[in-house]
Amino acid sequence: MTTLAPVMDRSIASRLVRSTADQRRARTDRMMRGFSLAAAIACVIPLAAVIIFVTINGLGGLNLDLLTKPPRALGTGGGAASAILGSLQMIPLATLVAVPVGVLGAVYVAEFSGRRSADAIRFAADVLVGIPSILVGIFVFTFLVLPFKQFNAFAGSMALALLMVPVIMRTTEEILRLVPGTLREASLALGIPMWRTVLSVVLRTGLTGILTGVMLAVARAFGETAPLLFTALGSRLVNVGDFAKPMDALPIFIYVNARQPYPVLNQQAWGAALLLLIVVLTINILVRARSWGRRAA
Amino acid sequence: MTIQIEPPPSPESRADEPSAAPSGAPDAPVADPAADAVGDPVVAAVDRDHDVLQRPVPVIEPARPTPAKPDAVDAALSVEHLNVYYGPFRAIKEIGLTIRRHAVTAIIGPSGCGKSTFLRTLNRMHELTPTARVEGSVLLDGIDIMGPDVDPVQLRRVVGMVFQRPNPFPTMSIYDNVVAGLRLTGGRPRYELDEVVERSLRRAALWDEVKDKLRANGTSLSGGQQQRLCIARALAVDPEVILMDEPASALDPVATLRIEQLMAELRQSYTIVIVTHNMQQAARVSDETAFFTMGEDRAGYLVEMGRTSEIFTNPKNQLTEDYVSGRFG
Numbered sequence: 299m300t301t302l303a304p305v306m307d308r309s310i311a312s313r314l315v316r317s318t319a320d321q322r323r324a325r326t327d328r329m330m331r332g333f334s335l336a337a338a339i340a341c342v343i344p345l346a347a348v349i350i351f352v353t354i355n356g357l358g359g360l361n362l363d364l365l366t367k368p369p370r371a372l373g374t375g376g377g378a379a380s381a382i383l384g385s386l387q388m389i390p391l392a393t394l395v396a397v398p399v400g401v402l403g404a405v406y407v408a409e410f411s412g413r414r415s416a417d418a419i420r421f422a423a424d425v426l427v428g429i430p431s432i433l434v435g436i437f438v439f440t441f442l443v444l445p446f447k448q449f450n451a452f453a454g455s456m457a458l459a460l461l462m463v464p465v466i467m468r469t470t471e472e473i474l475r476l477v478p479g480t481l482r483e484a485s486l487a488l489g490i491p492m493w494r495t496v497l498s499v500v501l502r503t504g505l506t507g508i509l510t511g512v513m514l515a516v517a518r519a520f521g522e523t524a525p526l527l528f529t530a531l532g533s534r535l536v537n538v539g540d541f542a543k544p545m546d547a548l549p550i551f552i553y554v555n556a557r558q559p560y561p562v563l564n565q566q567a568w569g570a571a572l573l574l575l576i577v578v579l580t581i582n583i584l585v586r587a588r589s590w591g592r593r594a595a
Numbered sequence: 596m597t598i599q600i601e602p603p604p605s606p607e608s609r610a611d612e613p614s615a616a617p618s619g620a621p622d623a624p625v626a627d628p629a630a631d632a633v634g635d636p637v638v639a640a641v642d643r644d645h646d647v648l649q650r651p652v653p654v655i656e657p658a659r660p661t662p663a664k665p666d667a668v669d670a671a672l673s674v675e676h677l678n679v680y681y682g683p684f685r686a687i688k689e690i691g692l693t694i695r696r697h698a699v700t701a702i703i704g705p706s707g708c709g710k711s712t713f714l715r716t717l718n719r720m721h722e723l724t725p726t727a728r729v730e731g732s733v734l735l736d737g738i739d740i741m742g743p744d745v746d747p748v749q750l751r752r753v754v755g756m757v758f759q760r761p762n763p764f765p766t767m768s769i770y771d772n773v774v775a776g777l778r779l780t781g782g783r784p785r786y787e788l789d790e791v792v793e794r795s796l797r798r799a800a801l802w803d804e805v806k807d808k809l810r811a812n813g814t815s816l817s818g819g820q821q822q823r824l825c826i827a828r829a830l831a832v833d834p835e836v837i838l839m840d841e842p843a844s845a846l847d848p849v850a851t852l853r854i855e856q857l858m859a860e861l862r863q864s865y866t867i868v869i870v871t872h873n874m875q876q877a878a879r880v881s882d883e884t885a886f887f888t889m890g891e892d893r894a895g896y897l898v899e900m901g902r903t904s905e906i907f908t909n910p911k912n913q914l915t916e917d918y919v920s921g922r923f924g
Contacts, residue, residue, distance in 0.1 A: 412725075478762070480758060480760060480762040481762055481764060481765075482723075483720065483723065483756075483758065483762070484758065484762040484763075484764070484825070484828075485764070485775070485779070486720065486723065486748075486751065487718065487720060487751050487755060487756035487758075487829070488751065488752070488755065488775060488776035488779075488780075488828065488829065488832055489748050489749065489750075489751040489752030489753075489755075489776060489780055489832055490748075490775070490776060490779045490780055491748050491780070492748075494779045494780070495779075498775075498779050499764055499766075499775075499779075502764075502766045503764070503765060503766050505766070
């Protein structure tokens with residue numbers, strides 16, 4: 299061990315020169331920096347790989363036919379119109395249900411509830427975020443499919459909503475907590491009632507952040523496959539507006555077509571995958587760009 | 596007892612009062628500073644303290660209404676046996692005092708003596724703190740505002756508040772900030788809102804600076820302007836009493852001066868209670884001063900209250916004297 303030996307040479311110059319210990323420390327430092335850089339790169343590579351891989355394989359399949367034509371009989375082409383239209387119907391309905399529930403739930407937790415119930419609700423929401431989505435599918439299947447003996451798009455929407463609610467609730471709650479308490483005080487001190495304060499001051503101030511949470515939840519819902527397998531089921535038919543019947547969705551379309559023995563269908567699956575990737579990435583990038591813009595401003 | 600806290604009277608009700616006229620202009624001439632600084636014993640007494648504001652700041656000309664009968668106090672608020680608790684801790688002990696109508700009452704005292712707590716009970720903002728509890732009564736025009744019949748929401752339209760840090764609503768324009776209290780408590784016709792905006796901003800001595808950019812965001816203003824915007828916002832709901840919790844402590848000296856001038860004008864129409872750490876400020880702006888301190892049990896209590904000149908030059912209590920002359924602690 300080191301002993302506190304008297305320093306013989308007290309000149310400043312000698313104290314500035316690197317000792318062997320210093321050099322070893324510097325080497326270790328460089329090495330560990332290298333490791334963490336490598337780990338950071340390893341985190342980014344999968345994203346880049348997925349984007350490149352899907353783009354290369356999907357470009358051939360992503361064409362006007364895919365976007366506009368309904369599926370045709372096995373192995374003879376057509377497109378993903380049924381899936382695109384399905385996603386475009388089920389996700390808005392799910393959003394319509396999930397946004398009020400998620401936002402109001404967050405308002406309750408952040409503004410009105412006591413500490414203990416807030417903790418309990420927050421914990422429940424966190425667990426719900428972590429629940430495998432196929433379990434949500436089975437759950438909804440039990441209540442909204444089995445009784446009717448009919449796979450239906452409404453059940454699909456509800457399953458997606460169930461997945462969106464905790465995401466929206468948690469992000470909204472975080473945002474509401476960021477709204478300074480002084481604004482609530484300012485509002486209440488003007489004789490503005492609590493509900494109006496929450497609505498017009500707190501939610502209004504957090505609006506962009508809440509929208510961010512909603513968009514992220516929408517992006518997640520776009521990509522969910524498992525909860526739809528038990529509920530909306532998927533369909534080769536274009537279903538517009540009939541939520542009591544099965545409906546197709548982009549991830550189901552990919553899942554089904556990727557398993558067919560026909561190259562043309564596999565090609566469609568790649569095209570649809572690229573389309574899905576574009577949608578999800580666009581939403582995510584839009585969200586991030588907004589927050590970047592805000593930070594810069 | 597039936598409670599009749601009136602909804603804020605219509606905005607016209609004050610139009611005929613003196614302060615609505617030219618005194619509302621932001622650049623209203625201030626009394627000759629030199630003459631005042633020399634002549635006013637209060638200022639002389641506190642001037643030796645070190646503070647950015649000790650330089651010959653133009654002291655607001657005391658348009659002090661010298662009451663014909665000085666003893667007949669026209670009370671806006673009278674506080675009786677007020678105790679405030681945070682959970683088991685008593686923050687304020689047995690405070691009883693009277694706040695004069697259309698005057699500025701300053702509350703001074705060391706940190707932690709319950710000044711802000713006291714102020715917040717006057718419009719029941721203390722209720723936002725979950726564990727806070729109040730005993731005693733606060734009479735506003737003879738009505739106990741702590742009473743079960745008084746709605747704190749209504750109360751706060753009569754007893755407004757300005758906070759330490761300017762807190763305009765960040766999502767709203769200057770115009771919307773001013774009318775927020777009216778718009779969010781029930782709509783008013785547009786032309787009426789326009790009037791309220793101009794009148795409130797004039798009274799808050801901000802109109803000339805912002806009249807061409809009413810649609811700009813409230814947070815785009817400077818700190819001092821933001822604070823005057825907050826004052827305009829409080830004035831717009833037509834309160835009787837305005838509570839100010841260290842309204843200038845986050846501002847630079849020039850902005851502070853504007854706020855102090857503003858208080859001198861506003862007290863002609865409003866009852867103002869200000870909490871301040873700045874003794875010179877208390878001496879400059881207030882008609883009456885209450886000195887709080889805390890006892891062994893850390894509960895704040897009222898040591899002495901009286902006319903500001905008395906408190907600063909001839910206090911009756913040794914504690915007050917020590918504090919105002921800087922010997923405290």
